[in-house]
Amino acid sequence: MSYDIIKSVGRAPRIHQKGDPQQASGRTFFIDASHQNLTTIPSEILALEDLEEAHLENNQLEAIPQGIQRLKNARILYLNKNKLSELCPELGKLSSLEGLDLSHNPLLPSSLPVLSGLRALRELRLYHTRLADIPIAICKLLHHLELLGLTGNDLKSLPKEIVNQTKLREIYLKQNQFEVFPAELCVLYNLEIIDLDENKLTVIPEEIGSLTRLLKFYVACNSLPVLPESLGHCRKLSVLDLSHNRLHSIPHTLAELTGMTEIGLSGNHLEKVPRFICKWTSLHLLYLCNTGLRGLRRSFRRLVSLRFLDLSQNHLERCPSEIGALKNLEVLALEDNKIRQLPSDFGSLSKLKMLGLTGNQFLSFPEEILSLESLEKLYIGQDQGAKFTSLPEHISKLQSLKELYIENNHLEYLPTSLGSMPNLEILDCRHNRLKQLPDSICQAQDSGVVAWNNGPERIGEI
Incomplete structure (x- = not known):
């Protein structure tokens, strides 16, 4: 069982309804023509001059007709998951457009400069479009961008002109080819979210400390051996994912990040929980999978706000007694350790909904589980380690249980x-x-x- 920090990179449609594009007429402000197998944008939609929001995603569109310029009041346009390779010049004439999603299209780089005409654009999503470069014109001329989504491309760097994006709050660069952290980002002082997961980074510059408005920083699945001490200057940081790097320690300057709510440290060889983390009493998600842990600090019991704790794939020979103090825990992952029994107060975790114990050393079913009245999912298969031969008859005490995995x-x-x-x-x-x-x-x-x-x-x- 594995868990990922959930990251929101988009916004839901303002209105939720389904409309038949053939029946659209009158003063229509919103239309949803997604999932209709459209090969072209119907003329009936292009005639809706009052249209403000159009959903045309998940179709078979291969081209955008010149008539798109008639949608002069369009503010939000979803064209993601189509077959677009070219962007017509008329798209760049939508002067009111604030949000555009072209993700998952095989776009030709030569057509992208058209987007530089969308001077009102605030959100631009180009996820999974095979981009190797970002046109300089976009960085120079789009001065109102607040969100730039570039996940899943082949980018190795950003143009230096990105420094013109002084209003940028969110940038998504996950699953690209960055070996060097884009230093240009460190002067974009309004940045609140940076996502650089799944790249090839080996260093983060000290200048990162200049981003004092940074709220969420994702650099999981890179090759970082150390972190800059200046990261502690990002005092508003609340979500930090450092999972699956090459870290052996965390700078003590991060103790200043007292507003932390989520941190991912899985896949780093830390051996001990950093002492200052136990002072982050607002923390509610903590990922410590495969970090070489053999136990927890006594001060760990201070983390009373924790709702999610992943301690799987470590070297725990007993379930840490400190866990019993975490009364708000809802998810606890202890898989693939060497645990033989649970502490007597384990049943006090009255809010626990999901418990993972697969791959430990239980010789019998741990009856402490039977007091977990809110438990909905229990994983206790023994795919490695010891086996047990029976379940207690009174397992029916787990009246909230929805899923029980006892294989192997x-x-x-x-x-x-x-x-x-x-x-x-x-x-x-x-x-x-x-x-x-x-x-x-x-x-x-x-x-x-x-x-x-x-x-x-x-x-x-x-």
Whole structure:
């Protein structure tokens, strides 16, 4: 089981409705013609001169007709996930356009300068468009950009003219080919979000400390061996993802980031939780998967706001007792450690909804789990390590449980009480020693799925 920090890079449509483009008429301000297999933009849409927001994504459009210039009041235009390679000059005449999404199109670089005519543009998304360069004209002439989305391209650098984007608040550069952090970004003082995940960065410049309005900084899956101490000057930083780099320590200057709510450190060989992190009492997501941990600091119990904690793939031989103090935990991942038992106060985690224990050393089912009244998902397959042979009959105490994964154990039978659990939807007991399922499970009225030795079946149809 793996978890990713959730990052929002877009905004939902202002109005949610579905319209038939053939029936659009009158003073129409919004239209959704997405997923219609359109090969061209219907003339009926181009005739809607009052149109402000148009959704044409997920179609088969190969070209934008000259008539697009008739949409002089258009403010938001979604053309993503089509087959556009060329952009007609008339697109650049939409003087009111504030938001444009051209993502997932095979755009030719030669057609991109057309966009420099969209002087009112605030949000431009060019995700996954195979770009190797950004036209200088865009950086020079679009002075109102607040969001620039360039994820999933072949960029190695940004033009120096990007410094003209003084209003830029969000820039998304994930999944590109950057080996050097774009130093030009360090003078864009209004930046709030920088996403450089999945590049080839080896260093972040000290000048990053100039970005005092930075809120979210993503540099996961790079090759960073160290961090600049100046990062601690970004006092408003609340989300920081450093996962899967080559870090062995975190600068003590980051202790100044007292507003941190989410931090990802997975995949770095830290061996210990940095002491100052235990002072971040507003932290609610903490990723420490595969960091070489053998235990937690006693001060870890101060993190009372934590809702999500990933300690999987470490060297824990016991479940840290400090976890019992984290009363707001909703998700706890402890997979692939060496844990043999849970602490006696484990059941006090009254808000826990998801628990991952797969790949540990349990010789019997840990009954401390049975007090987790809010638990909805339990993963306790033993794909490596020890096996256990039975489940307690009173597992039915877990009345909120929706999904139970107990594969790869040595279970010879299942308790009949599983059939009386009202919310159970998925029961995965594959790769055990079961010869049959209890009648109580076979007769369950739920529409859930049970996966066992003979393959997945629908409960009630076995």
